Amino acid sequence: MRVELLGVRGSVPVPGESTARYGGNTACVRTTLSDGTTLILDAGTGIRALDVRPESGEIHILVTHLHLDHIQGLLFFAPFFDSEAEIVVWGPPPETPPLRDMLARYLSSPLSPIEIRELPARVSFRAFPLEGCSIGSATVQAARVLHRGVTLGYRIDDGAASVCYLPDHEPALGKPLASAEDQWISGLALARDASLLIHDGQFSDEAYSAHVGWGHSSVSDALLFALRAEADRVLLFHHDPAHADDRLDALGEWAAEYWDSCGGGPGAVALAQEGRTLDVPGPSTAIEQERQSPSLA
Amino acid sequence: MSSVQHSLELILARNLVENISIPAFVLDPDGVLAFFNESAAEIIGSRFEEIGPLSQDEWRFELSHEGHEEQTPWNTESISAALREGRPAHERFHLRCRDDERVEVEASILPLAGPQGICGGLLAFWPVTDAD
Numbered sequence: 001m002r003v004e005l006l007g008v009r010g011s012v013p014v015p016g017e018s019t020a021r022y023g024g025n026t027a028c029v030r031t032t033l034s035d036g037t038t039l040i041l042d043a044g045t046g047i048r049a050l051d052v053r054p055e056s057g058e059i060h061i062l063v064t065h066l067h068l069d070h071i072q073g074l075l076f077f078a079p080f081f082d083s084e085a086e087i088v089v090w091g092p093p094p095e096t097p098p099l100r101d102m103l104a105r106y107l108s109s110p111l112s113p114i115e116i117r118e119l120p121a122r123v124s125f126r127a128f129p130l131e132g133c134s135i136g137s138a139t140v141q142a143a144r145v146l147h148r149g150v151t152l153g154y155r156i157d158d159g160a161a162s163v164c165y166l167p168d169h170e171p172a173l174g175k176p177l178a179s180a181e182d183q184w185i186s187g188l189a190l191a192r193d194a195s196l197l198i199h200d201g202q203f204s205d206e207a208y209s210a211h212v213g214w215g216h217s218s219v220s221d222a223l224l225f226a227l228r229a230e231a232d233r234v235l236l237f238h239h240d241p242a243h244a245d246d247r248l249d250a251l252g253e254w255a256a257e258y259w260d261s262c263g264g265g266p267g268a269v270a271l272a273q274e275g276r277t278l279d280v281p282g283p284s285t286a287i288e289q290e291r292q293s294p295s296l297a
Numbered sequence: 298m299s300s301v302q303h304s305l306e307l308i309l310a311r312n313l314v315e316n317i318s319i320p321a322f323v324l325d326p327d328g329v330l331a332f333f334n335e336s337a338a339e340i341i342g343s344r345f346e347e348i349g350p351l352s353q354d355e356w357r358f359e360l361s362h363e364g365h366e367e368q369t370p371w372n373t374e375s376i377s378a379a380l381r382e383g384r385p386a387h388e389r390f391h392l393r394c395r396d397d398e399r400v401e402v403e404a405s406i407l408p409l410a411g412p413q414g415i416c417g418g419l420l421a422f423w424p425v426t427d428a429d
Contacts, residue, residue: 094412146305146308174311174312184303
Protein backbone atom coordinates (compact mmCIF):
# COMPACT_ATOMS: atom_id res chain seq x y z
CA MET A 1 0.00 0.00 0.00
CA ARG A 2 1.32 3.43 -0.91
CA VAL A 3 0.62 6.45 1.28
CA GLU A 4 1.03 10.01 0.04
CA LEU A 5 0.77 12.92 2.44
CA LEU A 6 -0.93 15.80 0.63
CA GLY A 7 -1.91 17.92 3.62
CA VAL A 8 -0.79 17.50 7.23
CA ARG A 9 -1.76 20.79 8.85
CA GLY A 10 -4.63 21.24 11.28
CA SER A 11 -7.36 23.83 11.52
CA VAL A 12 -6.49 26.25 8.73
CA PRO A 13 -4.13 26.37 5.74
CA VAL A 14 -0.90 28.23 6.49
CA PRO A 15 1.02 28.82 3.26
CA GLY A 16 4.29 30.67 3.42
CA GLU A 17 8.01 30.46 3.72
CA SER A 18 7.99 29.59 7.42
CA THR A 19 5.85 26.48 6.86
CA ALA A 20 7.20 25.36 3.48
CA ARG A 21 9.07 22.25 4.68
CA TYR A 22 6.26 20.59 6.64
CA GLY A 23 3.60 22.13 4.45
CA GLY A 24 0.62 24.37 4.99
CA ASN A 25 -2.25 22.39 3.47
CA THR A 26 -4.90 20.84 5.68
CA ALA A 27 -5.66 17.14 6.08
CA CYS A 28 -5.52 14.90 3.04
CA VAL A 29 -3.81 11.53 2.58
CA ARG A 30 -3.94 9.40 -0.52
CA THR A 31 -3.60 5.64 -0.20
CA THR A 32 -3.13 3.46 -3.25
CA LEU A 33 -4.09 -0.15 -2.69
CA SER A 34 -2.32 -3.18 -4.12
CA ASP A 35 -5.00 -3.46 -6.85
CA GLY A 36 -4.58 0.21 -7.81
CA THR A 37 -7.71 1.50 -6.08
CA THR A 38 -7.40 5.03 -4.73
CA LEU A 39 -8.68 5.82 -1.23
CA ILE A 40 -8.44 9.44 -0.16
CA LEU A 41 -8.49 10.14 3.54
CA ASP A 42 -10.09 13.52 4.22
CA ALA A 43 -10.55 16.37 1.79
CA GLY A 44 -8.66 19.29 3.28
CA THR A 45 -6.89 21.75 1.02
CA GLY A 46 -4.21 19.15 0.27
CA ILE A 47 -6.65 17.38 -2.05
CA ARG A 48 -6.31 20.17 -4.60
CA ALA A 49 -2.90 18.87 -5.67
CA LEU A 50 -4.14 15.33 -6.15
CA ASP A 51 -3.87 14.05 -9.67
CA VAL A 52 -6.26 11.14 -10.02
CA ARG A 53 -7.67 10.06 -13.38
CA PRO A 54 -11.34 9.14 -13.70
CA GLU A 55 -10.41 6.26 -16.00
CA SER A 56 -8.52 4.60 -13.14
CA GLY A 57 -11.85 3.65 -11.57
CA GLU A 58 -14.15 4.68 -8.77
CA ILE A 59 -12.61 7.23 -6.42
CA HIS A 60 -13.32 6.89 -2.72
CA ILE A 61 -13.00 9.80 -0.29
CA LEU A 62 -13.22 8.82 3.38
CA VAL A 63 -14.00 11.86 5.48
CA THR A 64 -13.37 11.57 9.21
CA HIS A 65 -15.60 14.47 10.19
CA LEU A 66 -17.01 17.63 8.78
CA HIS A 67 -14.83 20.33 10.33
CA LEU A 68 -13.78 22.71 7.60
CA ASP A 69 -10.11 21.72 7.58
CA HIS A 70 -11.20 18.24 6.48
CA ILE A 71 -13.61 19.22 3.71
CA GLN A 72 -12.45 22.59 2.42
CA GLY A 73 -10.67 21.06 -0.56
CA LEU A 74 -13.77 19.34 -1.93
CA LEU A 75 -14.66 22.37 -3.99
CA PHE A 76 -11.22 22.26 -5.61
CA PHE A 77 -11.03 18.53 -6.32
CA ALA A 78 -10.74 18.35 -10.11
CA PRO A 79 -12.60 15.02 -10.62
CA PHE A 80 -15.76 16.62 -9.17
CA PHE A 81 -15.89 18.64 -12.38
CA ASP A 82 -15.31 15.71 -14.72
CA SER A 83 -18.51 14.10 -15.97
CA GLU A 84 -16.64 10.81 -16.49
CA ALA A 85 -15.64 10.54 -12.84
CA GLU A 86 -17.39 8.29 -10.31
CA ILE A 87 -16.78 9.36 -6.74
CA VAL A 88 -18.00 7.99 -3.43
CA VAL A 89 -17.73 10.31 -0.45
CA TRP A 90 -17.92 8.38 2.80
CA GLY A 91 -18.45 10.15 6.10
CA PRO A 92 -19.53 9.75 9.68
CA PRO A 93 -22.98 8.68 10.80
CA PRO A 94 -25.76 9.40 11.53
CA GLU A 95 -27.82 8.77 8.44
CA THR A 96 -29.99 11.72 9.40
CA PRO A 97 -29.35 14.39 8.38
CA PRO A 98 -27.74 12.74 5.34
CA LEU A 99 -24.07 13.37 4.66
CA ARG A 100 -24.94 15.04 1.38
CA ASP A 101 -27.13 17.60 3.14
CA MET A 102 -24.43 18.31 5.70
CA LEU A 103 -21.80 18.88 3.02
CA ALA A 104 -24.25 20.99 1.03
CA ARG A 105 -24.06 23.58 3.78
CA TYR A 106 -20.54 24.25 2.50
CA LEU A 107 -21.09 23.42 -1.18
CA SER A 108 -23.88 25.94 -1.65
CA SER A 109 -24.51 29.66 -1.84
CA PRO A 110 -23.32 31.94 -0.37
CA LEU A 111 -20.23 29.97 0.69
CA SER A 112 -19.71 28.34 -2.70
CA PRO A 113 -20.16 29.54 -6.29
CA ILE A 114 -21.75 26.22 -7.25
CA GLU A 115 -24.34 24.00 -5.63
CA ILE A 116 -23.66 20.38 -4.72
CA ARG A 117 -26.35 19.28 -7.20
CA GLU A 118 -24.43 21.00 -10.00
CA LEU A 119 -21.28 18.87 -9.69
CA PRO A 120 -20.72 17.26 -13.10
CA ALA A 121 -19.24 14.04 -11.71
CA ARG A 122 -21.36 11.12 -10.55
CA VAL A 123 -21.00 11.55 -6.81
CA SER A 124 -22.66 9.53 -4.08
CA PHE A 125 -22.54 10.38 -0.40
CA ARG A 126 -22.72 7.56 2.16
CA ALA A 127 -22.46 7.16 5.92
CA PHE A 128 -19.59 4.75 6.48
CA PRO A 129 -20.89 1.41 7.83
CA LEU A 130 -19.43 0.89 11.30
CA GLU A 131 -19.33 -2.87 10.70
CA GLY A 132 -16.73 -2.19 7.99
CA CYS A 133 -16.71 -2.91 4.28
CA SER A 134 -14.46 -3.97 1.40
CA ILE A 135 -13.16 -1.38 -1.05
CA GLY A 136 -10.93 -2.64 -3.82
CA SER A 137 -8.38 -5.03 -2.36
CA ALA A 138 -8.76 -3.62 1.16
CA THR A 139 -10.94 -4.14 4.17
CA VAL A 140 -11.82 -0.77 5.65
CA GLN A 141 -13.00 -0.37 9.20
CA ALA A 142 -14.09 2.71 11.08
CA ALA A 143 -14.78 3.61 14.68
CA ARG A 144 -16.16 6.69 16.34
CA VAL A 145 -13.40 8.35 18.32
CA LEU A 146 -12.97 11.14 20.85
CA HIS A 147 -12.97 14.54 19.19
CA ARG A 148 -15.39 17.43 19.12
CA GLY A 149 -18.45 16.37 17.15
CA VAL A 150 -19.10 13.02 15.53
CA THR A 151 -15.74 11.83 14.22
CA LEU A 152 -14.48 8.61 12.68
CA GLY A 153 -11.08 7.03 12.61
CA TYR A 154 -10.32 4.69 9.71
CA ARG A 155 -8.24 1.57 9.31
CA ILE A 156 -7.29 0.13 5.95
CA ASP A 157 -6.02 -3.45 5.75
CA ASP A 158 -4.63 -4.50 2.38
CA GLY A 159 -2.90 -7.88 2.57
CA ALA A 160 -0.40 -7.72 5.41
CA ALA A 161 -0.22 -3.93 5.34
CA SER A 162 -2.42 -1.77 7.52
CA VAL A 163 -2.79 1.97 7.94
CA CYS A 164 -4.76 3.53 10.77
CA TYR A 165 -5.74 7.17 10.35
CA LEU A 166 -6.72 9.16 13.45
CA PRO A 167 -6.00 12.77 12.47
CA ASP A 168 -8.18 14.45 15.09
CA HIS A 169 -8.21 12.51 18.32
CA GLU A 170 -7.89 13.14 22.05
CA PRO A 171 -7.79 9.67 23.61
CA ALA A 172 -6.42 10.96 26.91
CA LEU A 173 -9.42 13.17 27.62
CA GLY A 174 -10.45 12.63 31.23
CA LYS A 175 -7.75 10.16 32.20
CA PRO A 176 -4.04 9.47 31.79
CA LEU A 177 -3.32 7.01 28.99
CA ALA A 178 -0.56 5.28 30.89
CA SER A 179 -2.97 3.88 33.48
CA ALA A 180 -6.13 3.40 31.40
CA GLU A 181 -7.14 -0.15 30.51
CA ASP A 182 -7.12 -1.00 26.80
CA GLN A 183 -10.87 -1.30 26.39
CA TRP A 184 -11.38 2.23 27.72
CA ILE A 185 -9.04 3.94 25.27
CA SER A 186 -10.80 5.52 22.32
CA GLY A 187 -9.58 4.17 18.98
CA LEU A 188 -7.13 1.66 20.43
CA ALA A 189 -8.73 -1.46 18.95
CA LEU A 190 -8.81 0.22 15.55
CA ALA A 191 -5.10 1.02 15.72
CA ARG A 192 -3.96 -2.31 17.16
CA ASP A 193 -0.80 -3.63 15.43
CA ALA A 194 -1.11 -1.18 12.53
CA SER A 195 1.86 -1.09 10.18
CA LEU A 196 1.49 2.68 10.08
CA LEU A 197 -0.43 4.90 12.47
CA ILE A 198 -1.15 8.47 11.41
CA HIS A 199 -2.18 10.26 14.60
CA ASP A 200 -3.02 13.71 15.86
CA GLY A 201 -0.05 15.26 17.63
CA GLN A 202 -0.99 18.92 17.53
CA PHE A 203 0.09 20.14 20.93
CA SER A 204 3.34 20.20 22.80
CA ASP A 205 2.82 18.83 26.30
CA GLU A 206 3.03 22.36 27.71
CA ALA A 207 0.39 23.67 25.31
CA TYR A 208 -1.92 20.71 25.87
CA SER A 209 -2.52 21.60 29.49
CA ALA A 210 -4.29 24.77 28.32
CA HIS A 211 -6.25 22.93 25.62
CA VAL A 212 -7.71 19.87 27.33
CA GLY A 213 -11.03 19.04 25.73
CA TRP A 214 -10.29 20.74 22.40
CA GLY A 215 -10.21 17.33 20.74
CA HIS A 216 -6.51 17.07 19.96
CA SER A 217 -3.54 15.21 21.43
CA SER A 218 -0.30 16.18 23.01
CA VAL A 219 2.77 14.65 21.39
CA SER A 220 3.42 12.43 24.41
CA ASP A 221 -0.18 11.16 24.44
CA ALA A 222 -0.01 10.39 20.71
CA LEU A 223 3.17 8.39 21.29
CA LEU A 224 1.79 6.59 24.34
CA PHE A 225 -1.26 5.70 22.27
CA ALA A 226 0.98 4.33 19.51
CA LEU A 227 2.95 2.28 22.02
CA ARG A 228 -0.24 0.90 23.58
CA ALA A 229 -1.51 0.03 20.09
CA GLU A 230 1.84 -1.59 19.25
CA ALA A 231 1.88 0.20 15.94
CA ASP A 232 5.03 -0.37 13.89
CA ARG A 233 5.42 3.25 12.90
CA VAL A 234 3.75 6.51 13.81
CA LEU A 235 3.44 9.79 11.96
CA LEU A 236 2.40 12.78 14.03
CA PHE A 237 -0.22 14.73 12.12
CA HIS A 238 -2.51 17.78 12.30
CA HIS A 239 0.25 20.25 13.04
CA ASP A 240 -0.70 23.41 14.87
CA PRO A 241 -1.09 26.25 12.37
CA ALA A 242 0.90 28.45 14.74
CA HIS A 243 3.93 26.17 14.47
CA ALA A 244 6.50 27.17 11.87
CA ASP A 245 9.03 24.65 10.57
CA ASP A 246 11.65 25.40 13.22
CA ARG A 247 9.15 24.80 15.98
CA LEU A 248 8.09 21.52 14.37
CA ASP A 249 11.73 20.46 14.07
CA ALA A 250 12.07 20.95 17.82
CA LEU A 251 8.85 19.02 18.49
CA GLY A 252 10.10 16.22 16.26
CA GLU A 253 13.36 15.98 18.19
CA TRP A 254 11.47 15.94 21.46
CA ALA A 255 9.14 13.24 20.12
CA ALA A 256 12.05 11.04 19.03
CA GLU A 257 13.68 11.34 22.45
CA TYR A 258 10.41 10.64 24.25
CA TRP A 259 9.71 7.64 22.02
CA ASP A 260 13.19 6.30 22.70
CA SER A 261 12.78 6.84 26.45
CA CYS A 262 9.55 4.79 26.35
CA GLY A 263 11.27 1.90 24.61
CA GLY A 264 9.92 2.56 21.13
CA GLY A 265 11.82 1.19 18.17
CA PRO A 266 14.48 3.38 16.55
CA GLY A 267 13.35 5.56 13.68
CA ALA A 268 9.72 4.59 14.09
CA VAL A 269 8.35 8.06 14.82
CA ALA A 270 8.33 11.17 12.65
CA LEU A 271 6.33 14.28 12.03
CA ALA A 272 4.14 14.06 8.95
CA GLN A 273 5.46 16.15 6.12
CA GLU A 274 3.48 17.27 3.10
CA GLY A 275 4.73 15.75 -0.14
CA ARG A 276 6.14 12.66 1.51
CA THR A 277 5.37 9.18 0.16
CA LEU A 278 5.68 5.89 2.02
CA ASP A 279 5.29 2.30 0.90
CA VAL A 280 3.73 0.24 3.66
CA PRO A 281 4.28 -3.43 2.88
CA GLY A 282 3.35 -5.04 6.18
CA PRO A 283 4.03 -5.40 9.90
CA SER A 284 7.53 -4.50 11.02
CA THR A 285 8.78 -4.09 7.47
CA ALA A 286 7.52 -0.64 6.48
CA ILE A 287 9.83 0.75 3.87
CA GLU A 288 9.93 4.45 3.45
CA GLN A 289 10.68 6.18 0.24
CA GLU A 290 11.88 9.69 0.82
CA ARG A 291 10.74 11.30 -2.36
CA GLN A 292 10.98 14.90 -1.35
CA SER A 293 12.26 15.12 2.18
CA PRO A 294 15.41 13.17 2.98
CA SER A 295 15.91 14.51 6.50
CA LEU A 296 13.23 13.88 9.06
CA ALA A 297 13.17 13.55 12.79
CA MET B 298 -9.53 -5.94 16.09
CA SER B 299 -10.25 -6.68 19.71
CA SER B 300 -13.89 -7.30 20.51
CA VAL B 301 -13.61 -5.88 24.00
CA GLN B 302 -13.30 -2.22 23.04
CA HIS B 303 -16.07 -0.26 24.74
CA SER B 304 -18.26 2.01 22.66
CA LEU B 305 -17.43 5.71 22.46
CA GLU B 306 -20.58 6.49 24.45
CA LEU B 307 -19.42 4.25 27.30
CA ILE B 308 -15.90 5.73 27.20
CA LEU B 309 -17.38 9.23 27.40
CA ALA B 310 -19.70 8.13 30.22
CA ARG B 311 -16.75 6.79 32.18
CA ASN B 312 -14.83 10.02 31.60
CA LEU B 313 -17.80 11.96 32.94
CA VAL B 314 -18.32 9.67 35.92
CA GLU B 315 -14.64 9.80 36.85
CA ASN B 316 -14.82 13.57 37.00
CA ILE B 317 -18.02 14.14 38.97
CA SER B 318 -18.69 13.88 42.66
CA ILE B 319 -22.05 12.11 42.46
CA PRO B 320 -21.73 8.36 43.18
CA ALA B 321 -22.26 6.63 39.86
CA PHE B 322 -21.87 3.34 38.00
CA VAL B 323 -21.26 2.75 34.32
CA LEU B 324 -23.04 -0.35 33.02
CA ASP B 325 -22.38 -2.04 29.71
CA PRO B 326 -25.31 -3.19 27.51
CA ASP B 327 -25.42 -6.56 29.31
CA GLY B 328 -25.69 -4.89 32.71
CA VAL B 329 -22.07 -5.60 33.61
CA LEU B 330 -20.80 -3.10 36.16
CA ALA B 331 -17.99 -1.75 34.00
CA PHE B 332 -16.89 1.07 36.30
CA PHE B 333 -17.78 3.09 39.39
CA ASN B 334 -16.24 6.30 40.59
CA GLU B 335 -14.52 7.42 43.77
CA SER B 336 -17.72 8.85 45.23
CA ALA B 337 -19.37 5.46 44.82
CA ALA B 338 -16.28 3.80 46.24
CA GLU B 339 -16.58 5.89 49.41
CA ILE B 340 -20.06 4.48 50.04
CA ILE B 341 -19.28 0.92 48.96
CA GLY B 342 -16.00 0.86 50.86
CA SER B 343 -13.97 -0.59 48.01
CA ARG B 344 -12.40 0.93 44.94
CA PHE B 345 -13.52 -0.32 41.55
CA GLU B 346 -10.07 -1.71 40.85
CA GLU B 347 -10.43 -3.96 43.90
CA ILE B 348 -13.70 -5.63 42.93
CA GLY B 349 -14.70 -4.84 39.34
CA PRO B 350 -15.79 -5.41 36.70
CA LEU B 351 -18.76 -7.50 37.85
CA SER B 352 -21.50 -9.23 35.91
CA GLN B 353 -25.06 -8.30 36.83
CA ASP B 354 -25.40 -11.46 38.90
CA GLU B 355 -22.08 -10.80 40.60
CA TRP B 356 -22.81 -7.25 41.58
CA ARG B 357 -26.32 -8.19 42.72
CA PHE B 358 -24.62 -10.69 45.03
CA GLU B 359 -21.67 -8.51 46.08
CA LEU B 360 -23.43 -5.21 46.54
CA SER B 361 -26.91 -6.28 47.50
CA HIS B 362 -28.33 -8.87 49.84
CA GLU B 363 -30.92 -11.13 48.41
CA GLY B 364 -33.22 -12.80 50.88
CA HIS B 365 -32.88 -10.19 53.58
CA GLU B 366 -36.46 -9.63 54.65
CA GLU B 367 -36.24 -6.10 55.95
CA GLN B 368 -34.13 -4.64 53.21
CA THR B 369 -34.78 -4.16 49.54
CA PRO B 370 -32.32 -5.73 47.11
CA TRP B 371 -31.32 -4.30 43.76
CA ASN B 372 -34.16 -4.59 41.35
CA THR B 373 -32.03 -5.82 38.52
CA GLU B 374 -35.08 -6.38 36.37
CA SER B 375 -35.73 -2.66 36.20
CA ILE B 376 -32.13 -2.13 35.16
CA SER B 377 -32.37 -4.84 32.52
CA ALA B 378 -35.58 -3.28 31.22
CA ALA B 379 -33.96 0.14 31.11
CA LEU B 380 -31.04 -1.24 29.10
CA ARG B 381 -33.32 -3.30 26.89
CA GLU B 382 -35.99 -0.69 26.22
CA GLY B 383 -33.98 2.50 26.54
CA ARG B 384 -36.20 4.00 29.24
CA PRO B 385 -34.83 5.74 32.34
CA ALA B 386 -35.74 4.11 35.64
CA HIS B 387 -35.67 5.06 39.30
CA GLU B 388 -35.33 2.72 42.29
CA ARG B 389 -34.84 2.79 46.05
CA PHE B 390 -32.92 -0.11 47.58
CA HIS B 391 -30.29 -1.17 50.09
CA LEU B 392 -26.65 -1.31 49.18
CA ARG B 393 -24.33 -3.70 50.95
CA CYS B 394 -21.10 -1.99 51.89
CA ARG B 395 -17.87 -2.98 53.58
CA ASP B 396 -18.31 -4.82 56.92
CA ASP B 397 -21.81 -5.83 55.77
CA GLU B 398 -23.23 -2.41 56.57
CA ARG B 399 -26.44 -1.55 54.66
CA VAL B 400 -27.07 1.87 53.16
CA GLU B 401 -30.44 2.75 51.69
CA VAL B 402 -30.02 4.61 48.44
CA GLU B 403 -32.08 6.03 45.62
CA ALA B 404 -30.80 5.47 42.11
CA SER B 405 -31.64 6.67 38.64
CA ILE B 406 -30.43 4.87 35.56
CA LEU B 407 -30.04 6.74 32.30
CA PRO B 408 -29.75 4.43 29.26
CA LEU B 409 -27.07 5.45 26.76
CA ALA B 410 -27.96 5.05 23.11
CA GLY B 411 -25.69 5.60 20.12
CA PRO B 412 -26.01 5.04 16.38
CA GLN B 413 -25.82 1.29 16.94
CA GLY B 414 -28.47 1.18 19.65
CA ILE B 415 -28.30 1.00 23.44
CA CYS B 416 -24.71 0.68 24.49
CA GLY B 417 -25.02 0.82 28.26
CA GLY B 418 -26.26 2.97 31.08
CA LEU B 419 -25.20 5.49 33.66
CA LEU B 420 -26.55 4.78 37.14
CA ALA B 421 -26.29 7.62 39.67
CA PHE B 422 -27.28 7.08 43.28
CA TRP B 423 -27.35 8.85 46.58
CA PRO B 424 -27.97 7.77 50.20
CA VAL B 425 -31.47 8.30 51.53
CA THR B 426 -31.49 10.72 54.46
CA ASP B 427 -34.06 11.45 57.11
CA ALA B 428 -35.17 14.42 55.03
CA ASP B 429 -36.14 12.00 52.26
